[in-house]
Amino acid sequence: MGPTLAEVGEGETLKRIFPRLPHADAELLGPGDDSAVVAAPDGRFAVTTDLMVHGPDFRSAWSSAHDLGVKAAMTNLADVAAMGARPTALVVALAAPLDTPVDVLLGIADGLRDGCGLAAPGCGVVGGDLSASPALMIAVTAFGDLEGRAPVTRSGARPGDQLAVAGDLGRAGAGLWLLFRDGVAADGTPDAARAGEVRAAHPELVAAQLAPVVPIALGVPAALGGATAMLDVSDGLVLDARRLAVASGCSVELDPAAVDLEARALVALDPAVGDRAASFVLAGGEDHALLATFPPGPLPEGFRRIGAVLDRSAAPEVLVGATPYAELGGWDPYAGWTGAAG
Amino acid sequence: MGPTLAEVGEGETLKRIFPRLPHADAELLGPGDDSAVVAAPDGRFAVTTDLMVHGPDFRSAWSSAHDLGVKAAMTNLADVAAMGARPTALVVALAAPLDTPVDVLLGIADGLRDGCGLAAPGCGVVGGDLSASPALMIAVTAFGDLEGRAPVTRSGARPGDQLAVAGDLGRAGAGLWLLFRDGVAADGTPDAARAGEVRAAHPELVAAQLAPVVPIALGVPAALGGATAMLDVSDGLVLDARRLAVASGCSVELDPAAVDLEARALVALDPAVGDRAASFVLAGGEDHALLATFPPGPLPEGFRRIGAVLDRSAAPEVLVGATPYAELGGWDPYAGWTGAAG
Incomplete structure (x- = not known):
């Protein structure tokens, strides 16, 4: 599986990940600064966050790295779509054990790209964080544009609907x-x-x-x-x-x-x-x-x-x-x- | 330390956490739906994400739960402030071992509240996620309002400054x-x-x-x-x-x-x-x-x-x-x- 995170180091790993991540049309300032800046044309944004942890949320024997990227993107994009919002951008915080092959992180990045590409073209990753951890975990935060509409909540159903x-x-x-x-x-x-x-x-x-x-x-x-x-x-x-x-x-x-x-x-x-x-x-x-x-x-x-x-x-x-x-x-x-x- | 997460369960734990979290003035729709909605009055938002993992990033023998909440808030608020933005809101994804006392999560919530209260009054938590994990970890994503100004990046320094x-x-x-x-x-x-x-x-x-x-x-x-x-x-x-x-x-x-x-x-x-x-x-x-x-x-x-x-x-x-x-x-x-x- 090639070199590990411990062998390659944080900076070089990030350098390899960034070019694989999908670009967001709404990105006004991308990765590399203390914060990214994202467009929110109607003066609001929808936001959701979801965590996938090795063990309770997935098994590495079953899920490929690419699978994990697709699923991490999709579960968050669904929470944006369910508000009636158009997904615009993700930020991704990832932690992995030191002996994780860098290829696993690249596979996750490719899955994020393909998940966005399949389900929400134009949505991409505008920032992230990389850390060490005893267990692989992926925390995605996703943003959406309500395009001037009221959010569709859970509470508006009426008898007869x-x-x-x-x-x-x-x-x-x-x-x-x-x-x-x-x-x-x-x-x-x-x-x-x-x-x-x-x-x-x-x-x-x-x-x-x-x-x-x-x-x-x-x-x-x-x-x-x-x-x-x-x-x-x-x-x-x-x-x-x-x-x-x-x-x-x-x-x-x-x-x-x-x-x-x-x-x-x-x-x-x-x-x-x-x-x-x-x-x-x-x-x-x-x-x-x-x-x-x-x-x-x-x-x-x-x-x-x-x-x-x-x-x-x-x-x-x-x-x-x-x-x-x-x-x-x-x-x-x-x-x-x-x-x-x- | 009282009952554990496994004993109390996810839903009841969330019920105890929510009332302790700081309210965000920018919150248009808060926790409880698939996404929150946050105000972004100038049509953009600054966003940063940062992960703290037990082991590489903190030791439970040294940091109290309240310390962790304060630090998780502060490191992210600093990344927003460093763009020249006013922090508006956080989302928090937290994973913890099953035997973690619920009091630890309540302490973290209190630390998030006090961190926001001390350093960025009006900024609060608009959403989150709770998961199980072999190690305690806190992923915070923070948002800021640039109030119409250009973001202050790392790249604008000029000789003579x-x-x-x-x-x-x-x-x-x-x-x-x-x-x-x-x-x-x-x-x-x-x-x-x-x-x-x-x-x-x-x-x-x-x-x-x-x-x-x-x-x-x-x-x-x-x-x-x-x-x-x-x-x-x-x-x-x-x-x-x-x-x-x-x-x-x-x-x-x-x-x-x-x-x-x-x-x-x-x-x-x-x-x-x-x-x-x-x-x-x-x-x-x-x-x-x-x-x-x-x-x-x-x-x-x-x-x-x-x-x-x-x-x-x-x-x-x-x-x-x-x-x-x-x-x-x-x-x-x-x-x-x-x-x-x-």
């Missing part, structure tokens, strides 16, 4: 299930060779987990199309729908026929999901699809209806058809992580 | 030296009880290292006062002066009498520094003083002259009097960190 989604549901969760089932050694440790076989056999599901591509470009059309509330599905459809319901003081009903359609599409994509398909659709996290509510009428292109907002303000909840859906789903790193890395 | 500084020189480096000398057990491991004794005996120097207070408010007056270049002294006076010199294509001469005055002030503050004083002034890092160049004439209040910019564009360098200063100083986490924590 349609609930709609853009992007995949269940794929990333199914990919993670396959990796935990088949991408491990006999003792349960993540295993690179086995994960490679899983990925070859189930490319869409595993890629959705390790290097998701989210329809970031649909965030702005959603806002323009009258979205009353929006968030990205990071922890599972039901859990994130419940967040929207609670913030808006309404209940949300998922249409059983629509859920069934999603589940059948997942089975058609990869029969390996079998009868778990509906459960992945409802409770699988990390797809980062955009979940939004719209007034009655045609939906913006790319969104499909999966339910409705109901007037049950006393006890906001999520129903599938007439049945409240109690299972929580989602991911609490403080409850769910055993301390294992791999 | 005065070199001036606002804030401490050498204190943080001297504090670190004392901690490494006396704040350790017999085997060299950082030791909390001994560090407490060092701090009681040398309060100014140790506080300058662990919880620095930087004259953030002097960044804007420096810009208004005509600063041609500016940066914060994070890695030592000579090393950062050299960065300014290289970026500006000039050389920088430090005035031996001014350096001597700084060294004598350091000895007067704490005689323990002894004959190392000049070396701390020249090469001690982490004071985060503002180092700026100004055209001839009166300096803005709070700045003191320590040298001049020379016309030696062929080979930018830093001289002390007539003598080139070769020692590098500074801190490369990939070369300087042994992997020890403590």
